[in-house]
Amino acid sequence: MATHKLLLLPGDGIGPEVMREVEKIVGWFRKRGVGFETETDLVGGSAYDAHGAAISEDAMKLAQAADAVLFGAVGGAKWDSVPYAVRPEAGLLRLRKDLGLFANLRPAICYPALADASSLKREVVEGLDIMIVRELTGGVYFGEPKEIVTLEDGSQRAVDTQIYHTHEVERIARVAFDLAGKRRNKVSSAEKFNVMKTGVFWRQVVTRIHKAEFSDVELEHVLADNCAMQLVRYPKQFDVIVTDNLFGDILSDIAAMLTGSLGMLPSASLGAEDPATGQRKALYEPVHGSAPDIAGKGLANPIAMIGSFGMALRYSFGLLDEADRLDKAIANVLASGTRTKDIAAPGMNAVGTQDVGDAIVKEL
Amino acid sequence: MATHKLLLLPGDGIGPEVMREVEKIVGWFRKRGVGFETETDLVGGSAYDAHGAAISEDAMKLAQAADAVLFGAVGGAKWDSVPYAVRPEAGLLRLRKDLGLFANLRPAICYPALADASSLKREVVEGLDIMIVRELTGGVYFGEPKEIVTLEDGSQRAVDTQIYHTHEVERIARVAFDLAGKRRNKVSSAEKFNVMKTGVFWRQVVTRIHKAEFSDVELEHVLADNCAMQLVRYPKQFDVIVTDNLFGDILSDIAAMLTGSLGMLPSASLGAEDPATGQRKALYEPVHGSAPDIAGKGLANPIAMIGSFGMALRYSFGLLDEADRLDKAIANVLASGTRTKDIAAPGMNAVGTQDVGDAIVKEL
Ligand SMILES: CC(C)[C@H](C(=O)O)[C@@H](O)C(=O)O
Numbered sequence: 001m002a003t004h005k006l007l008l009l010p011g012d013g014i015g016p017e018v019m020r021e022v023e024k025i026v027g028w029f030r031k032r033g034v035g036f037e038t039e040t041d042l043v044g045g046s047a048y049d050a051h052g053a054a055i056s057e058d059a060m061k062l063a064q065a066a067d068a069v070l071f072g073a074v075g076g077a078k079w080d081s082v083p084y085a086v087r088p089e090a091g092l093l094r095l096r097k098d099l100g101l102f103a104n105l106r107p108a109i110c111y112p113a114l115a116d117a118s119s120l121k122r123e124v125v126e127g128l129d130i131m132i133v134r135e136l137t138g139g140v141y142f143g144e145p146k147e148i149v150t151l152e153d154g155s156q157r158a159v160d161t162q163i164y165h166t167h168e169v170e171r172i173a174r175v176a177f178d179l180a181g182k183r184r185n186k187v188s189s190a191e192k193f194n195v196m197k198t199g200v201f202w203r204q205v206v207t208r209i210h211k212a213e214f215s216d217v218e219l220e221h222v223l224a225d226n227c228a229m230q231l232v233r234y235p236k237q238f239d240v241i242v243t244d245n246l247f248g249d250i251l252s253d254i255a256a257m258l259t260g261s262l263g264m265l266p267s268a269s270l271g272a273e274d275p276a277t278g279q280r281k282a283l284y285e286p287v288h289g290s291a292p293d294i295a296g297k298g299l300a301n302p303i304a305m306i307g308s309f310g311m312a313l314r315y316s317f318g319l320l321d322e323a324d325r326l327d328k329a330i331a332n333v334l335a336s337g338t339r340t341k342d343i344a345a346p347g348m349n350a351v352g353t354q355d356v357g358d359a360i361v362k363e364l
Numbered sequence: 365m366a367t368h369k370l371l372l373l374p375g376d377g378i379g380p381e382v383m384r385e386v387e388k389i390v391g392w393f394r395k396r397g398v399g400f401e402t403e404t405d406l407v408g409g410s411a412y413d414a415h416g417a418a419i420s421e422d423a424m425k426l427a428q429a430a431d432a433v434l435f436g437a438v439g440g441a442k443w444d445s446v447p448y449a450v451r452p453e454a455g456l457l458r459l460r461k462d463l464g465l466f467a468n469l470r471p472a473i474c475y476p477a478l479a480d481a482s483s484l485k486r487e488v489v490e491g492l493d494i495m496i497v498r499e500l501t502g503g504v505y506f507g508e509p510k511e512i513v514t515l516e517d518g519s520q521r522a523v524d525t526q527i528y529h530t531h532e533v534e535r536i537a538r539v540a541f542d543l544a545g546k547r548r549n550k551v552s553s554a555e556k557f558n559v560m561k562t563g564v565f566w567r568q569v570v571t572r573i574h575k576a577e578f579s580d581v582e583l584e585h586v587l588a589d590n591c592a593m594q595l596v597r598y599p600k601q602f603d604v605i606v607t608d609n610l611f612g613d614i615l616s617d618i619a620a621m622l623t624g625s626l627g628m629l630p631s632a633s634l635g636a637e638d639p640a641t642g643q644r645k646a647l648y649e650p651v652h653g654s655a656p657d658i659a660g661k662g663l664a665n666p667i668a669m670i671g672s673f674g675m676a677l678r679y680s681f682g683l684l685d686e687a688d689r690l691d692k693a694i695a696n697v698l699a700s701g702t703r704t705k706d707i708a709a710p711g712m713n714a715v716g717t718q719d720v721g722d723a724i725v726k727e728l
């Protein structure tokens with residue numbers, strides 16, 4: 001029987017507590033004979049505190065060797081003034097870059113039972129199911145120069161550089177069209193072609209790939225600012241949104257917030273398929289952050305993290321039955337009213353992080 | 365009596381029809397003895413069609429000589445494939461840059477009468493009154509290199525560059541703190557200091573100006589992605605948001621969309637005060653775009669454009685009584701139910717662009 005190597009990187013804030021619930025689920029599957037081998041290491045502020053780096057070389061080696069990485073969350077005010085190169089986020093950015101995880105899939109789903117938790121009107125978000133496909137290893141996140149320079153007169157100049165190459169846009173466009181083909185067959189490509197050359201370029205490459213390889217999928221181009229507006233106004237007009245690293249950061253957060261289910265949303269970051277093995281590197285993480293304000297209090301909703309493990313079952317290990325079983329268990333627990341505070345309906349008794357994990361294991 | 369020189373640049377799409385209503389208002393004030401001198405010229409796609417440039421040198425001269433520019437909107441699918449350097453938006457960007465209009469003030473106000481037009485729940489947006497202060501002449505909009513290069517192997521690379529200098533961040537921070545002092549005394553500064561060096565720099569400079577000159581104003585730093593989320597979740601937590609050119613583009617569009625009043629929101633773009641004359645260059649424009657889909661149909665809401673003229677009365681000409689009078693006329697017309705389709709309540713008869721302009725003149 002195949003063994004699946006999982007690296008768990010709980011990180012900071014609520015990361016460790018939500019990861020603990022995933023470990024229960026992993027344990028359950030292991031007892032039923034699914035071969036999981038897990039290792040755990042530090043990332044983010046906790047890695048900085050231990051090693052002076054946002055991720056150690058050893059942890060990077062484990063990540064390279066793993067079949068999938070499960071990532072909690074990083075960051076917090078505690079590390080706001082550590083040197084830039086070792087800030088908590090640097091650990092996550094290095095994982096994305098070194099593992100070549102160029103495709104970030106962020107589903108934004110509004111569970112009908114939770115529609116009232118949204119700040120938007122129920123009819124605007126109920127049943128919402130969109131997928132943001134964010135380019136994750138290029139753009140302004142990694143382009144050089146990226147520096148702060150002191151000039152002769154003592155004043156300073158700061159620079160960031162957004163760079164995109166043909167193959168980077170091509171491969172993320174293919175991921176988006178491919179996904180759309182399995183969904184509602186529509187891709188909205190967001191950029192600022194009216195202001196940015198990378199936007200002009202993005203539009204050109206996406207258009208070319210569409211014509212050449214996916215002309216049966218509907219493609220629309222939308223300005224990133226207008227896309228943000230339309231997400232607020234009438235989000236159900238979208239199916240798959242494909243966009244660059246920086247716009248993707250913002251647009252996916254908006255989309256997540258619309259659903260009223262931020263604590264529920266998983267994400268997958270995937271690398272290219274190895275032509276020899278058919279395997280791809282992958283990291284799975286909740287869309288929410290480290291939420292330092294509620295960390296350690298047992299209040300965090302573990303479902304986004306557990307759902308991220310569910311995405312790993314599906315995308316990395318091909319364990320579709322197991323993934324379905326887990327999704328169903330989550331749905332049943334939700335329906336039964338076992339919910340953390342962030343998604344409890346008015347009048348409902350909110351339970352703690354561990355209770356939700358335990359309930360899901362019991363449902364399984 | 366002083367003469368105020370206004371340059372009207374209606375632009376494309378619904379620009380001309382909403383500008384026509386402003387001319388009625390200008391005419392009314394002129395008849396009552398306020399010295400307005402107006403000139404009109406082309407900008408955007410219509411300038412391209414006439415001159416092959418998004419704004420002519422003559423129009424730029426008029427803009428330089430004017431006390432205030434009133435700008436409609438530019439762009440439309442018709443010009444989607446004109447060369448980059450002469451695309452409609454280039455006219456607006458040149459005006460901003462050449463007139464040194466570094467401070468873009470975008471109020472987002474939710475009129476109680478229109479709260480139901482928002483896609484957000486009434487209680488989330490009712491009474492909302494925030495001000496986005498967007499840096500407008502720096503950042504990725506203007507930084508070089510900004511190019512698409514073909515490499516030896518035939519593939520391409522596109523580049524945009526975000527640059528900020530000390531004085532650019534200082535002056536926009538001052539505008540924000542200054543405004544906050546006249547409002548609810550809170551500034552939220554948005555950047556991505558966890559990923560961008562310009563973000564690190566932005567946070568440093570804003571913090572320094574705050575300590576040195578405005579320590580009585582509350583300052584918070586917020587990540588741009590989180591700011592977008594918080595705008596959707598609980599926008600009333602904000603008073604003044606100060607941010608860079610690109611984040612400002614997106615965040616101000618989100619803020620505007622929350623209000624349900626996109627057709628209502630004016631904006632001002634201001635230059636530095638001339639120490640000799642106390643004057644500053646200024647351009648006033650609606651937050652909404654050129655809306656090609658409804659152009660020429662008499663459906664556009666002219667209130668954002670008329671309100672932009674109101675901001676000119678206030679900020680450029682110091683005509684505070686006149687500005688108050690205009691604001692009141694607008695409010696009365698709204699209250700009377702004379703509304704275009706975008707803001708008509710269910711069951712209300714929507715009127716046309718001209719009807720709203722006429723009604724406001726009548727109210728005056
Ligand atoms: C933590 C941070 C570096 C990260 C990003 O900006 O990509 C986060 O906001 C995200 O969206 O995953």
Ligand SMILES: CC(C)[C@H](C(=O)O)[C@@H](O)C(=O)O
Binds near residue numbers: 194225439453457613
């Ligand atoms: C028209 C376009 C160049 C402009 C911008 O991106 O600044 C617009 O979106 C705005 O916000 O004023």
